[in-house]
Amino acid sequence: MDATNNPGKSPIVKAVCSPVLLVDIVLIALGIVFLLESRNIRPGFQQALDARVYPRAVAVIVVAALILHFVQTFRKEWQSRRRSIKSRLDAQSAPRIASEARVRLVSVLALFIAYILVIRRVGYFESGYLFLVGSMIALGERTFGWIVRSVFIALAITAAVYLVFGVFLRVYVPPGILLR
Amino acid sequence: MMYGLRVASEPFSLLVISGGTLLGLIFGAIPGLTSTLGIVLLLPVTFGMNPAVGLAMLSAIYIGGISGGQISAILLNMPGTPASIATTFDGYPMARKGQAGKALSYGVIASFVGGMLSLAALVTIAPILGRFALRFQTYEYFLLGILGLVVVSSLSGKSTVLGIASAALGLMIATVGADPLSGVNRFTFGIRALDGGIALLPAMIGLFVISEVLSQVCETQSEFSFHSGALDSMRLSIKEIASHWKNMLRSSLIGIGFGILPGAGAAIANFVAYDQAKKASKHPERFGTGIPDGVIASETANNAVTAAAFVPTLTLGIPGNAVTAILLAGLTLHGLTPGPGLFRDELGVVYSIFAALLFANIIMVILYYLVMIRFFRWALRVPKKILLPVIVIMAVAGTYNVRYSFNDLWVLAMFSCAGFVFRRHGFPITPMILGIILGPIMEGALRTGMMRTGGSFMPFFTRPYSIGLIILIVVSIALSGVYRRFEERKKAELLRQQKADN
Numbered sequence: 001m002d003a004t005n006n007p008g009k010s011p012i013v014k015a016v017c018s019p020v021l022l023v024d025i026v027l028i029a030l031g032i033v034f035l036l037e038s039r040n041i042r043p044g045f046q047q048a049l050d051a052r053v054y055p056r057a058v059a060v061i062v063v064a065a066l067i068l069h070f071v072q073t074f075r076k077e078w079q080s081r082r083r084s085i086k087s088r089l090d091a092q093s094a095p096r097i098a099s100e101a102r103v104r105l106v107s108v109l110a111l112f113i114a115y116i117l118v119i120r121r122v123g124y125f126e127s128g129y130l131f132l133v134g135s136m137i138a139l140g141e142r143t144f145g146w147i148v149r150s151v152f153i154a155l156a157i158t159a160a161v162y163l164v165f166g167v168f169l170r171v172y173v174p175p176g177i178l179l180r
Numbered sequence: 181m182m183y184g185l186r187v188a189s190e191p192f193s194l195l196v197i198s199g200g201t202l203l204g205l206i207f208g209a210i211p212g213l214t215s216t217l218g219i220v221l222l223l224p225v226t227f228g229m230n231p232a233v234g235l236a237m238l239s240a241i242y243i244g245g246i247s248g249g250q251i252s253a254i255l256l257n258m259p260g261t262p263a264s265i266a267t268t269f270d271g272y273p274m275a276r277k278g279q280a281g282k283a284l285s286y287g288v289i290a291s292f293v294g295g296m297l298s299l300a301a302l303v304t305i306a307p308i309l310g311r312f313a314l315r316f317q318t319y320e321y322f323l324l325g326i327l328g329l330v331v332v333s334s335l336s337g338k339s340t341v342l343g344i345a346s347a348a349l350g351l352m353i354a355t356v357g358a359d360p361l362s363g364v365n366r367f368t369f370g371i372r373a374l375d376g377g378i379a380l381l382p383a384m385i386g387l388f389v390i391s392e393v394l395s396q397v398c399e400t401q402s403e404f405s406f407h408s409g410a411l412d413s414m415r416l417s418i419k420e421i422a423s424h425w426k427n428m429l430r431s432s433l434i435g436i437g438f439g440i441l442p443g444a445g446a447a448i449a450n451f452v453a454y455d456q457a458k459k460a461s462k463h464p465e466r467f468g469t470g471i472p473d474g475v476i477a478s479e480t481a482n483n484a485v486t487a488a489a490f491v492p493t494l495t496l497g498i499p500g501n502a503v504t505a506i507l508l509a510g511l512t513l514h515g516l517t518p519g520p521g522l523f524r525d526e527l528g529v530v531y532s533i534f535a536a537l538l539f540a541n542i543i544m545v546i547l548y549y550l551v552m553i554r555f556f557r558w559a560l561r562v563p564k565k566i567l568l569p570v571i572v573i574m575a576v577a578g579t580y581n582v583r584y585s586f587n588d589l590w591v592l593a594m595f596s597c598a599g600f601v602f603r604r605h606g607f608p609i610t611p612m613i614l615g616i617i618l619g620p621i622m623e624g625a626l627r628t629g630m631m632r633t634g635g636s637f638m639p640f641f642t643r644p645y646s647i648g649l650i651i652l653i654v655v656s657i658a659l660s661g662v663y664r665r666f667e668e669r670k671k672a673e674l675l676r677q678q679k680a681d682n
Contacts, residue, residue: 023605027349034352037367044362048630051364054623055355062352065345072341101398108397112390112572112596116589119576128573135572139397139565157570165577172584173577 021077024070031063107138123176125166129158184531187232188539196229197536200237201543204244205552208261209252215245215261219506223513231514232529236536238510239490242503243295243540244547246482250287251552254475255280258389258571262380262617263482265388265610266454270467270474277470285414288548289421290428290476294483295541297432298439302487303534318629319639323649325622328448330653331455332611334660346608350615351622353378360620361627373587380616382579382588386595387602387609389575393568394600414553424476427457431477435484440491448614453481459659487537494522494530 038059043050115131122130132154140146162179165171187193200222207218218241226234249264254271267287274283316324329351333343356367357377368374431453438449457477458467467474493504516526562570579592602609633639640646 020605023601023607027345031349031352034367037369041366042364044359044364047362047627048633048635049627051359051362051366054626055352055366058348058351058355061348062345065341065348069339069341069345072339098398105394105397108394108568109597113593115572115576116586116593119580119589120586124577124580128576131573132569135569136565139568153566157566161573161577171577171581173580174586 021070021073024066024073028063028066028070031059031066034059035063104138108135111135111138119174123179124173125158125162125179126176128161129154132157183528184232184533184535187230187528187532188236188535190233193233193236193536194539196233196237197240197539198543198547200240201244201540202547202551204241204246205248205251205544205547206244207241208245208248208250208264215242215248216503216506218245219503219510223506223510226510226514231511231516232532234514235507235510235529235533236539238507239533239536240540240543242507243483243486243537243544245503246486247288247291247295247479247544247548249482250284250291250475250479254283254287256392256571258392262384262613263450263485264478265613266450266478267475267482269454269478270470270472271478273468273470274472274475275470279470281414282416282472283470283475284548285416286421286424286472286475287479288545289416290424290431290479291483292541292545293428294432294435294480295486295537295544297429298436298484298487299534299537299541301436302490302537316645317639317643318625318632319643320645320649321625322622322629323640323646323653325618325625327649327653327656328452328618329611329614330656330660332451332614333608334455334657338606340660343608343611347611347615350612350617351619352615353383353612354616354619355623360624373590376583376585378591378616379582379585379588380613381582382591383595383616384613385575385579386592387599387613390572390592390596391599391603391609393571394596395603396564396568414549424472426460427473427476428480430456430460431480432484435481436488438481439485439488448618449481449485450478451610451614453477483541490533490537494533 035056038052038056041052041055043052111131111134114134115127118130119127133150136150136154137147140150165173166179188197203218203222204215207215219238222238222241226237229237246261246263249259249261250267250271253259253264253267254275257268257272259265259268271283271287274280329344329347333347334340354377356374358365358375365375434453434456435449438452454467454474454477457473458464461467461473489504490507493508511522516522516529522530575592576589579588580586582588599609601607629639630636641650
């Protein structure tokens with residue numbers, strides 16, 4: 001992702017590929033999609049200001065503001081590169097995620113998506129328990145002791161959550177195979 | 181008034197008010213759970229009670245919920261409710277500096293002062309302010325929304341342009357789904373799940389809570405979410421508190437003003453109060469680095485909204501925000517008719533609610549220092565590897581409870597990933613959230629106003645209240661520009677000074 005460390009590319013490509021500007025580019029594209037899609041909206045019946053006008057105006061503001069920010073940032077970046085000053089974008093971007101942290105992030109994200117996928121079939125408390133065990137193992141030490149402890153800690157937390165949400169507050173959550 | 185005090189001070193009433201406040205504090209502190217949810221859950225329980233006691237309990241949950249939001253905002257940088265987003269700006273940096281106890285204490289005192297002043301306003305000047313707020317029409321509500329977005333855009337992030345882009349992005353997200361006025365589907369891209377639009381709470385929890393969880397997952401060095409690992413003393417001297425009286429008074433007035441206006445509320449008041457505190461400060465460059473002024477402004481304002489929001493609810497039957505809308509439903513379910521008639525026919529119930537708000541504010545302070553302090557001490561010892569997954573499952577329950585929709589969980593996942601990317605690359609999140617909150621109100625106000633005038637924009641520029649608001653918007657933009665330059669100059673001076681010292 002960090003193009004500034006890539007010596008093979010031209011300075012313009014390096015600047016545009018900076019994560020800060022990439023976020024701008026993605027959001028500008030999203031704004032344009034909304035702008036184009038606004039043509040497919042029906043005007044609505046007897047409206048002084050029809051259903052298309054307001055969202056279209058908002059999408060124009062999004063695109064215009066982001067283009068302005070993109071140009072401002074790119075110009076500053078370009079000038080600083082020409083003066084061989086360390087890139088401003090390098091300073092603006094967050095530091096790169098360490099490989100160990102990346103593994104943890106991907107694991108937790110995957111578990112989170114899996115949690116949402118199975119919650120309807122398995123139930124809130126049951127899938128929550130599986131998520132708790134999985135993420136505690138992903139975030140903790142990879143030792144047999146911690147894995148065993150995770151299983152029991154997750155069980156205790158699930159029991160506490162069940163008592164609070166299920167029994168005391170009677171919050172409606174997706175019913176499960178064992179707990180409802 | 182004496183009847184209200186007598187009803188609210190009965191042992192059972194006090195117990196119910198205390199329980200409601202504690203529940204509110206807990207609900208406010210857990211990201212994803214709100215006082216709105218607490219009131220909805222407890223509403224059926226109050227059916228068996230005297231209406232005055234039942235409504236006193238629901239009001240107590242409201243007070244506790246708004247105040248409880250500061251706990252996770254200060255300790256974990258995760259606002260429990262939208263009302264405490266601005267509390268994170270200085271509260272969390274204070275916690276990182278090892279002053280979490282002080283930050284919480286300032287927050288509690290500020291909440292108490294805001295709540296009490298708001299109550300005083302409710303009892304004494306409510307009718308006058310209510311009449312003034314009633315003069316605001318749709319044009320003013322639209323401009324009020326713009327004012328809120330301008331203030332927040334100039335506040336967050338390093339660039340005002342980016343703040344405006346983020347706010348507009350929020351407004352754009354709010355247009356997804358069926359158009360509230362004509363029923364026409366917009367930006368659903370053929371996905372039926374989007375017909376109902378994107379709900380605020382899943383988006384907010386994703387952008388603020390889960391994205392913060394993901395950011396903390398990436399920090400492998402620290403074992404605890406709370407950085408210093410221990411809570412400092414919560415004791416504050418009278419002198420320390422009294423030195424902030426101007427900030428508390430200003431923020432209370434802002435909170436009261438926003439509370440009285442239906443549809444506005446604590447979500448905007450905390451930003452405006454923070455912005456005004458920053459503009460009025462002799463050292464605005466220190467805001468955001470962890471100073472009590474920021475916490476005080478936000479917490480005073482959001483609690484000052486609580487009692488003031490009852491003004492339009494009780495006097496006009498127009499709810500000031502989501503919570504008072506549910507309380508309005510509570511009044512109706514108890515057989516009472518909100519509106520001017522309530523003051524004539526059910527004065528006892530009205531004064532019981534006033535008395536309950538008074539007791540709930542006092543009990544809130546006592547609970548913080550006696551019960552919640554132990555909770556903080558325990559919570560701070562929980563390592564990240566346990567705390568973060570627990571926050572996720574709480575957030576999932578909170579999200580699902582909004583509309584009992586599995587689609588909202590996907591919205592949560594999407595906004596969590598987007599929030600994580602935005603956080604890492606300095607894209608401001610707060611204006612976007614405010615855009616999502618204000619979007620439907622602003623569009624509705626604009627289009628209803630245009631319908632009245634047959635498509636003419638003239639009332640925006642001819643009505644005295646509109647002109648006043650336009651002037652405020654222009655002044656706010658100008659002041660933000662001046663302030664930004666002043667801030668940059670101050671920062672450059674500080675850097676020069678640091679270099680000279682080295």
